[in-house]
Amino acid sequence: MSEIFSSPDLTQHYQQKIRQVFAEVGKVVVGQQYMLNRLLIGLFTGGHILLEGVPGLAKTLTISTLAQVLHLHFQRVQFTPDLLPSDLVGTMIYNQTQSEFEVKKGPIFANLVLADEVNRSPAKVQSALLEAMQEKQVTIGETTYPLDLPFLVLATQNPVEQEGTYPLPEAQVDRFMMKVYVDYLKKAEELEVMRRMANLSYSSDVQAVLTKEDIFGIRGLINQxxxxxxxxxxxxxxxxxxxxxxxxxxxxxxxxxxxxxxxxxxxxxxxxxxxxxxxxxxxxxxxxxxxxxxxxxxxxxxxxxxxxxxxxxxxxxxxxxxxxxxxxx
CATH class of the missing domain: 1.10.8.80 (Magnesium chelatase subunit I, C-Terminal domain)
Structure with a gap:
């Protein structure tokens, strides 16, 4: 490795931490290294990721496990046909004690947002998500609120069941840095999953590895x-x-x-x-x-x-x- 990196020791330290992230997530998720690689690319470049695959391929489990490995505020939103924009970004509520309206922020105010089955919500909800993805801010009432950085949307969608879904508009799809197709596991990997899940007492705790400061530090090195x-x-x-x-x-x-x-x-x-x-x-x-x-x-x-x-x-x-x-x- 050449000396273009400002600190070779710091670079090796962060690359070791990235290997630890893969190891920690691997305690829970078998296989799917490719998907985890793409999620980390999104994390370290500030790019949102759209995952597409049939049910049961550990898309949601991988994201939720990754969130545990990061010192980041994580929120999961299950997108449904009756979801409202206010359910995502928040709304104004009346405080009778203070006799005034106050803001109740929604789950979009997180560092890592899992938009599960994102294509199941109508256009109004998707447009609310669009502002957050592109502008890193949301508008509630007449006030605009910046989102805490890093901010990343990891969305999933099921390509099989199309009944009751709303295709994502091209403008929103373009906001995703990558669309990753999640495939089936290999035979040996599926055998390991079966054995783990057949053990009703199986559990695995993961350790937090990266902080916000680490993420911004890695971004700075990637920029070099x-x-x-x-x-x-x-x-x-x-x-x-x-x-x-x-x-x-x-x-x-x-x-x-x-x-x-x-x-x-x-x-x-x-x-x-x-x-x-x-x-x-x-x-x-x-x-x-x-x-x-x-x-x-x-x-x-x-x-x-x-x-x-x-x-x-x-x-x-x-x-x-x-x-x-x-x-x-």
């Missing part, structure tokens, strides 16, 4: 990770390949793209790639770091046509083609 001009231009080429696929030799995919990604995608790729490099104990970004996070950063931002859905073309197919075709020059 170097990325070359060549790789920055490569990120821009990937982004423009989603907007003008015909110019990048992507063949039949050109006809299936309705809209490409926004500038938030290039920012997210830049931040996420540097975080991956830091996790690998490097102070410089490799092309593999960008490719590693490309699918999660881009998949929910690319809008395909109805023809693509009819022909069975996925955004994942387009991203894989881009990573093969777009050169690094």
């Amino acid at each position: 990770v170097q990325i070359s001009d060549t790789l920055e231009k490569y990120i821009i080429e990937l982004v423009f390949a989603t907007r003008k696929p015909a110019e990048y030799d992507l063949g039949e995919f050109a006809q299936y793209v309705q809209y490409g990604v926004s500038p938030r995608a290039s920012i997210a790729l830049h931040r996420a790639a540097r975080t991956v490099a830091f996790f690998d104990e490097r102070d410089y970004v490799l092309p593999e770091d960008i490719k590693d996070v490309a699918a999660d950063v881009l998949n929910h931002r690319i809008m395909l046509t109805y023809e693509a859905e009819a022909d069975g073309v996925r955004t994942q197919d387009l991203i894989e083609a881009m990573l093969r075709k777009v050169p690094i020059s």
Whole structure:
């Protein structure tokens, strides 16, 4: 590791703490290292994460366990069709003793907010969440209140059961740094889960590892990770390949793209790639770091046509083609 980091000893200290986070969460959650990796990328870059997967894959358990490992204020909100914006952000209530209205803050006033099944609430609730995600503030009555930093929304949604759900608007989906598809466990991992859960007396306590100061310290070190001009231009080429696929030799995919990604995608790729490099104990970004996070950063931002859905073309197919075709020059 080169001397670009301001303090190599401090860097090693924080990287050791990150390994401890994985170990502590692993006491409760079997497997799902990929999902935890993405959650930590969001934590250390200030990016919100959307998790999608069938029920029972430990999405909620992983987030709640991670919250225990962090010295952060955590709130879980179960999104339902009858949820109101005031249930999320808070409201004004009348204090009869003082003969005046006072603010009752909602669960959004936390550092780590789990929005469980976020697509089950109507547009008004989602728009209230949108202000908090983007502006790091909420408005109650006529007053705007800043949220305590770090502030992170970790949302889950179930891709199977669509009855009674409200698709997230594109403007809100774009606010999520990554959309992570959570897959089934491997056989050995599922065997371990079965054995743990079959033991009715099984319990595992986790220890808090990171504080707010640690998180901001790690963010500062990630900000020192170097990325070359060549790789920055490569990120821009990937982004423009989603907007003008015909110019990048992507063949039949050109006809299936309705809209490409926004500038938030290039920012997210830049931040996420540097975080991956830091996790690998490097102070410089490799092309593999960008490719590693490309699918999660881009998949929910690319809008395909109805023809693509009819022909069975996925955004994942387009991203894989881009990573093969777009050169690094």
